[in-house]
Amino acid sequence: MNMDVGNLEAPVFRPPSEWDSLLIKVTNGCTHRCTFCSMYLTKKFSMRKDIEDIKNDIRKAREMFGSRVEKIFFEDGNAFVVKSHVLIELTRYCYQQHPNLRKVSSYAHVQDILKKSDDDLKRLADAGFTMVYVGIESGDNQVLKDCNKGATQDDYALAAQKCHQAGIDWSGIFLLGLAGNDPEKSQRHAVESAKLINRMAPPMPRKWYISPLTLEMTPGSEILAQNLKNKFQPCTSTQILEELYTLIKNTDDDLTGCIFNTNHASNYLSLKGELGKDKRDFLHRVEAGIKDPSVRRPEYMRGL
Incomplete structure (x- = not known):
């Protein structure tokens, strides 16, 4: 509390x-x-x-x-x-x-x-400032532009390295589903996000944190207004897990110290471990979630 x-x-x-x-x-x-x-x-x-x-x-x-x-x-x-x-x-x-x-x-x-x-x-x-929490959302520059993030993949990669070098822990947040349900855009969103994760890896041994969340179209948000005008269509739960699978799959196998966490209530599956040590286990569990909807977090239990 x-x-x-x-x-x-x-x-x-x-x-x-x-x-x-x-x-x-x-x-x-x-x-x-x-x-x-x-x-x-x-x-x-x-x-x-x-x-x-x-x-x-x-x-x-x-x-x-x-x-x-x-x-x-x-x-x-x-x-x-x-x-x-x-x-x-x-x-x-x-x-x-x-x-x-x-x-x-x-x-x-x-x-x-x-x-x-x-x-x-x-x-x-x-002085003792230990961590920044950064809403990255995506590694795809077009997605970042469309959601008015005011940053590029290069910006995030540079900022992460500046924090690593200074000794400030880096906690990056990605947003599954932000590209919408177009298969090509969704795939690019996931692949480019994985590419960014690889670029953010510290050059020295230290812990860093990556936490994917899942898009919730909340009242008052512009993306909900876009949805109501049929200008944005959200992903299905299966598409969300496919994005998560693609993101994890495209991260480097030799990532170290990267604490990966999908325990947030918005997500359909709860994963916690280290990329890339636990990468194969993550992929196995996400694949199971794609094939079997019964293992996913029910909609009524999801939220922000």
């Missing part, structure tokens, strides 16, 4: 793995508007400009939760957009106030990372 000091603006979002983190409001909303996302439609993006006010929240959390805080997640949609010196100061202060703290993280748009120098990223890591 998350901890906070009571000033977060609903709705509040964070990665599933941050379920037990202290949530500290650094920004509100998100700087970007992707076609598939309705998460921050009710929020106008803003930054908290008084750093002492944010520090007060961090200090107040110590008074409220004592030594229980081990992880802190900076809200909101892409708090990593904040200037490097501010993030460094806030990160250091988190560790000063919370003696058992072991992780500080946030969502980040790829451009947030690319705008920061290698030295800034290294100083941020040295």
Whole structure:
């Protein structure tokens, strides 16, 4: 269960793995508007400009939760957009106030990372900032353009390497079904996403994370409006699993340290292991899901 000091603006979002983190409001909303996302439609993006006010929240959390805080997640949609010196100061202060703290993280748009120098990223890591969660969605440049992602495959590959070199853990999120049910587009989406995963592999031994989710057309999203106008047709559950199979199949067999996780509630199958050590097992399980619908997560149990 998350901890906070009571000033977060609903709705509040964070990665599933941050379920037990202290949530500290650094920004509100998100700087970007992707076609598939309705998460921050009710929020106008803003930054908290008084750093002492944010520090007060961090200090107040110590008074409220004592030594229980081990992880802190900076809200909101892409708090990593904040200037490097501010993030460094806030990160250091988190560790000063919370003696058992072991992780500080946030969502980040790829451009947030690319705008920061290698030295800034290294100083941020040295301060104790440990992980960025990056919504990659696809390795296919056309899909990225169509969903208004504001990035290319090259951007993601470069940003991942910048984080690896700095010592910041990389957690990349892909979105199955984002290309729609056209077989050729779906295939390219999966193959190019696998190609990007291969390009993001760190040159040194370290853990990194890849988490495919499945597209949900939520109320208020542009992609739902496209669907209602017959301009976008979603994939079937079988097509989603075929995409997942193609994506895994086209990743390099010698990938190491890549924690691969499809445990998110939007997905039809739950996989967790390491690419490429567990690649054959993953393919076997996805193939079984393609052939036998009974092993898939039922629709009523899926969600965001």
